[in-house]
Amino acid sequence: MPITHNSPTAPPALPTDSTVISIKGLDFSYPDRHIALKNISLSIKEGEKIALVGPNGAGKSTLMLHLNGILSGGGDLEVGLLPLNKQNLPVIRSLVGLVFQNPDDQLFSPTVFEDVAFGPLHMGLSEDEVRTRVDEALAQVDMRGFEDRLSHHLSTGQKKRIAIATVLSMYPQILVLDEPSAGLDPRARRGLINLLRDLPLTMLVSTHDLHMAKELFPRMVIMDKGQIVADGETRVLLEDEALLEKHGLEKV
Amino acid sequence: MAHQNIFDQYKAENSVIHRLSPIVKVVLAVLFIFSNALLPDGAWLSFALKWGAILMLSLLAKLEWHYTLKRSVIVLPFALAGISALFSLPGKTLAIWQLGSLELILTDAGLLRFESILLRSWLSVQVAILLVSTTTFPDLIHALEHLRLPKMLVTVIAFLYRYMTVLSDEALRLLRARQSRSALLPEQRGGGNLLWRARTAGNMVGQLFLRSYERSDRIYYAMLSRGYSGHLRTLNPHNINIRDWLLLMLSFLLITFLQFFARL
């Protein structure tokens, strides 16, 4: 699925079918020597929508923090053909839109506008461009008109949408979401699923919500104990009861 | 959460006062309070005029006339600290009390002073209430930035405002957990001696600290992810126009006039 950005300042669209993220042999241990990631290799193509599942502590969040260089372990990581290094870091951070699980951590500014504008402002864009992007991003998550609202007055569902808008305003090549449906009531969850379906972006989404995975993500990656234990079509993997049970997942 | 709104005193309305530049409002409020402090003791008419100004501004802001009055009781407890002013000045003696070795002589000058202190305080707090009920706090933060407060401090204040409700909710959850675990209500001094109770509270503070510290790590990651590299950028749309300047000049003249008037 080709992605088009109609703004002149968007990074040049990559040729279709190109690799957005390529990871080879990634290892990572925390300072307390706890091994979090072991020999991870993963390649994500443009337009793919991938669910990342596995028990708590499997290393999903740690892996996500590597995708835009917040953590860096051993191994190779390329985003849009750019190797991850200090020089490429600012570009990579705008290409990979990382949304954290708790929207109260993601939304750290007093008002919605300031939060959605934070990314574009720190990319060094002009004031007019920043305003255009905030407006666009809020329209994409169906939250136009919330600019002056205070973040702490929003419902959890609204916060999650704004949290996604905070990275959409940076025109990312890939959206990386950590547990987007956690803590939502059924109606807000449904709204979020519809939103994710309609967003024309490459996605990697960590989740415990296998119903959502089945509905939205054709490809699934299962992690356990810091390793990728399965990577394939979602509907095939979800039929493999032995595999699911071995890694603490339930058939849906 | 239960405490979502408790700290916000902003009353959403569409009024002339609400639309004023927050910078101008902050400067005017401080000017008003400054001039309260300059008014001599017993300038009753000037005090009354100032209250009249507050009433007028409240009406312009579409607040009930007694809105600021009702909220101003917050200064009452501190009046205790000023009570000794009653007995501090030489003048016509109104009453004498003997309190142990302390001889308290109530004088007319002391009474005048005490009343004036209370009035000044009470007028000042009303204007501060007027300010926050007609200006959103994010706008106040922008005003502080325009008034050349160091960026670092402005940022800390913005974070504080964003997270005070979040962390207060966490504190309340800890308090509720303590309450549900103790057999007696805390007011009844159940559960151990003073030291034990203090240690429980201290543990809760420690726990809240650790959670806050870990949260600051996650927030830092979220900031890094969106391009933060140590330099904060903000858009600050509030500009002062001619009308604001005129209003400032006019208010300054009025307040200066009142100072002369009070001394006639």
Add this chain to the structure above:
Amino acid sequence: MHFSPAPLHIPDGFLSIIVSVISWAITIAILSVAVKHTENLDEKQVPLMGVMAAFIFAAQMINFPVAGGTSGHLLGGAFAAIILGPWAGMLVMTAVIGVQGLLLQDGGLLVMGANILNMGLVTSAIGFGLYRLAPSSTENPQQNRNLKLGLAGIAAWLSVMAGALLTSLQLWLSDTARLDIVLPAMLGIHALIGIGETLITVSALAFIFRTRPDLLDQAQGQERGGRAWIFVGVAISLFVLILSPLASSNPDGLERVASDLGFLAQGIDSPYSILPDYTLPFLGDSAFSTVAAGVIGAFVVGAIIFIISKMKRVNIRADK
């Protein structure tokens, strides 16, 4: 509401212009140094200080019943300085006091300089200064930890007393209170409040020592504050310890000292009159003279702040 306005939050109207403005000047001078120092720290410091300010705000709600319906809770100045370092602690406390005054009217605006000085700056200086007395590493870590907790406890109590002492002096200098009444009353109440502060500070620190000692080991690091803080902390503590009992037992003595120093030289009844009774002699006792005195006072203080900040900039440049 779960927090009671702390008795130290002075509202507007209770301090004279001169006392308010001088307190603001001292506060601004110290804060400008604090801002310079924290700007040089790593970029993580910004969200950390922000969240810590919200933490102190929320931690002040955690109360515990003391006796007779009263309850104790944390004020937090010493605690903030111990866990964050003195400069960051000062900024955090400033933000807390600023928001309490501006948003909740818990403390005034014109007197905010005094409130920040009393409850944020002096408390942080004592807190870190005394804590810094403990050596950073010893052969017996358990003993060292107990020493640190003890110092933190003393610092917490003294920080509250220092705030109360300063507040009393400011009220007195503003002609709002009689020193012989306000000082014993304030110090008496705050000696008790200080015990609550000590208990919570020590047990909160002990909790952190048990669970995340790494966070407190950094606090001893050189980057947070040099040994000069020990002198600052000890000096303020001695000031409090010597002046409080002296002034409480013999407030007339303090008045006499003040008059000997020339504050009362004109024989007028306002001890604060550096600009006597807010009037300028050469203009006579007119309204214009009073207003002019206020303006001149503000101007002089502004000039002092300007000069101090200039000097500081030169110093920093010379260091580099």
